[in-house]
Each structure stands twice: as C-alpha cells, then as structure tokens.
Amino acid sequence: MTTSIFIDGAEGTTGLEIRQRLAGRTEFSILALDGAARKDAAARREALNDCDIAILCLPDDAAREAVTMIANDRTRVIDASSAHRVDDGWTYGFPELVGRDVIAKARFISNPGCYPTGFLGLVAPLVRKGLIPADWPYTINAVSGYSGGGKALIKRFEDDGSDIAFRAYGYDMAHKHREEMKAHAGLVHGVIFAPAVVPAYRGMVVEVPLHLGAMQGDPTAEQLRAALADFFHGSPIVSVHDGSTVAELLLETNAEPHDGMELFVCGNEGGWHARLVARLDNLGKGASGAAVQSLNLMTGQPEETGLALSA
Template sequence: MATRLFIDGAAGTTGLEIRERLAGRSEFDLIVLDDAQRKDEAARRDALHAADIAILCLPDDAAKDAVKLAEGSGTRIIDASSAHRVAEGWTYGFPELIGHAAIANARFVSNPGCYPTGFLALVAPLVRAGLLPADWPYTVNAVSGYSGGGNALIARFEAEGAPAFRAYGYDMAHKHRPEMRAYAGLEHGVIFAPAVVPAYRGMIVEVPLHLGAMTGDPTADRLRDALSEYYRESEVVSVCTDSSVPEILLESSAPPSDSMTLQVFGNSGGWHARLVAVLDNLGKGASGAAIQNLNIMCGLPETTGLRL
C-alpha cells in the first residue's frame, strides 16, 4: 500500500524539488491541494491529518503552526525549516551522523540546514574521534548558490544589475549556528561567514584549521584518513583522496545532485589544513536530504530517487 504523503509548502523551491524527485514513484500517494486551498488552514489541517507522512517546506513560524495543526493525528513529519533542528523531541535528519535507525523510528525529523550539512560532515566525526578538539574556536567560510535564499533572493539575483557577491550574517547570530555547535559537540559557537554567489545552485563549505596550535598532533593525512573510514560505506557522502586539486569551482549551470564530496588539504609543514565540503544546497542541503530521510522512514533503500 502506498504511503500517503503531503508536502506543505509544495509551491516553494524546496517543495518543488521534492515533488520532482517523487515524480513517478509508486511508493507514494501524494495529497495535493489546489491553489485556493494551499493557504486555507482547514484544508491544510485535513491534509496533515490524512497523511502518513508530511514534509514541511515552510518558513519557521509557518512550520511551527503546521505542527500544531497536525496535533491529534499520527502523522510523521519531516520539517525542512530550521524551526525544530535543536528542539526537544525531534530527531536531527542527518543519517550519516545520527544513525539510520534513529531516523527510521522517529516520528518528528528535522532536516539539517544546507551550510551545517557541510560543516558537520567535516567536523563532527573528527571531534568524536578525538582528532579535533571540542573546545576549539572553529570558523566556517561558505558560499552558496542564490536559490537557497528563496523566491525573493532568486528574483534579486536574476534581475538586471544583480550583485556579483553577497556576504551576510554580520550580526553573528545566523540561525544555522546552534545546530552546528550542538551536533558537532562543541563547547563554543562557531564564527560563521556565509556568502551568496551568482550561481543558481551549489555550495562550498570550508573550515580552516591551525593544526600546529592544537594538541594531539593532528595532521591533514590523519584527518583525511579518518573521514574516509567514517564514510566508507556511504552511498551519498564521499571523501576525495587527491589533495593536489588546484581549485574548486561552482559551475553556474551545474546539474542537480544529492551527493556530497569532502576534501582535506594541508600544507607541507603540517601546521595548516583546510577542510572542504562541496554539495548542492538544494540537494543534500535540502530536498535531497528530505527524500533520503523519507526513504529511511518508509523502510526503502535510502538512495531511491536520489541523483548521485
């Protein structure tokens, strides 16, 4: 029997991508509201209660309201917003870090943020292994395609006179910071420096490290080897073993992808390293992650329908 699925916010960027990935999949029976019903509270409540699983592709406050509308039902929820990423009772939807079983058995799953996906994939396994310190003041430098900012930012970057580069987050209070700290097991919040470039999709997340100032003699080779072993069986996350790559590019016309590649670069003296994650902000950073979690929650192969 097909799983009844409702996407609340199906007209947004993430919602549209999820629907595209689900097209033709017989395992799911989509509950679809027409344009007149999409913002009707009663229609949304009925859809949320009728669904086996609902995926919320909404702003934070609207996602919280949707969870309230679903109260009294047995509907399982995947929330693609940042509203519940560190909330009690919610499972963080990063199977490579949290574990597939935790997500398979969860009722409430919160999709990771796009930038935290790259940061956590790089740092969390190394902190857990004791190769990087939990009390280090980590910095995250990252650039993303403009689609991650929603319709308003898409329109801004596709208009005449669009910016060539947009840096933001200067209040040091970006909403992604709490999940970075929490799921990497850090004692301090990170310094997060995000930016947007004129490419529709794609993302590079970088964590620079001053290894020579750390105890335990960490080296780039040890970090790379540890990440390679950690993700050895993953079909979604891969670790590049070639440290001689001269440059990393975001292509303005890059095709959609739900995979993520990690790289570790170090200087000849061993004092410095740069950890780099390359992913699609709309793929593993959003809709691809939601589909991966959906598959796991439904007992399906986790990569079904993914673009890898």
C-alpha cells in the same frame, strides 16, 4: 500499499525539488492542495491529519503552526525549515551522523540546514573521534548559490539588470545556523560563520580552516582524511577525497541537481595547516535531497532511492 505524502509548501523551491525527486515513484501517493486551498487552514489541517508523512517546506513560524495542527499520534513529519533543528523531541535528519536506524524509527525529523550539512559532515566525526577539540574556536567560510535564499533573493539575482557578483552577509554574528552547528557538532563555543552568495543558482562550498600545529595531539591532515573516510565508508551519498591533488574547486552557474556531498582534506607540506572543504548542492543534500533520503529510510527504502547521485 502506498505511503501518503503531503508536502505543505509544495510550490516553494524546496517543495518543488522534493516533488521532482518523488515523481514516478509508485510507493508514494502525493496529497496535493491546489490554488487557494494551499493557504486554507482547514484544508491544510485535514491534509496534515490524513497523510502518513507530512513534509513541511514552510517558513519557521508556519512550520511550528503546522505541527500544532496535527491532532493524531500517527502522522510523521519531516520539517525542512529551521524551526525544530535543536528542539527536544525532534530527530536531526542527518542519517550519517545520527544513525540510519534512528531516522527509520523517528516520528519527528528536522531537516538539516545546507551550510550546517557541510560543516557537520567535516567536523562532527572528527570531534567525536577526538582528533580535533570540541573547545576550538572554529571558523566557517562558505559560499552558496542564490536559490538557498528563497524567492526574494532569487528574484534579486535574476531580475534584469542585476549586477550582483558576490553577496556577503551575516555580519551581526547571529545567523540562525550557528546554534545548529554548535549543538550537533558537540562544540563548547559558537562558531564564527562567514557566509556569502554568488550568481549561481545551486551549489555550495563550505570550508573550515584549521591550525593543526596549535592543537594538542598534533593531528595531521592525513589522519583527518582517513578518519572521515572511515566514518563515511560505504555511504552512497557522502564521498571523501584526498585534497593534496586538488588545484581548485568550482561551482557552475547552471549545474544540474545533485544529492551527494564531497569532502576534501587539504594539508600543507609541513602538516601545520589544513583546510576541510565540503562541496554539495544547497538544494540537494542541503535541502530536498536530504528530506527524500530521510523519507526513504522512514519507509524502508534504500536511502539513495530517487536521488540524483551520478557525476
């Protein structure tokens, strides 16, 4: 028996990448709306209520509207927008943090944001273990490929004559990812978030600098690395590396899709400073790959099925 999947917003960047990951998988049947039907409310409502699992690849308001169209207690939802990431009644779709069994049983799952995925992978386990404080004023420096900005930003970077080499933004300190990061890391204070975009289609680096010497308990970079390695032990998707041998981390302009996430802990010789770094594909573990990972768990499949994880 196959599981029916309706991707609402299947022609957007995230939707297209999800469809690529599901191509050829016989355990799923895809309900597709073509042409004008994609924007027809009645057709969407019918598909949302006919499917076993709906994956919403929509703007926030449209995602909220889609949920209200579901008039049964059977259809399960993975929302790839940011509409429900801190809402009661929704399970945060980060299996490594919330538990794979929790994802498997959930009805409503909110897919994490790409930047929060990197930040939470680095910080949330260490806060839980008490190695770094929940009340620290954390800063995130991050850079992403331009595909994360949707069609408008993709067009801006890819238009003939574009001379954008680096785009920094979020200077109003009100980026919507901040609430998500604070809530799911269990922090007391909001973070200072400094995002930027470079002329690469996909990929991102998320960095959290730490002044370990100013923290109680005098944590060391090696303790942090060991704790992360223990937390993610056995994961087919998240890998932890010793940053002492890292000279540089690169993003490639034409990188292939990748659904894994690499974590690095770099520390100075005296142990006073550390740089926690995550490298991932903003369209992979940061979006479509994460949605498929949750879908796999919801349907009893190995979590890595269909994901691009080879180096």
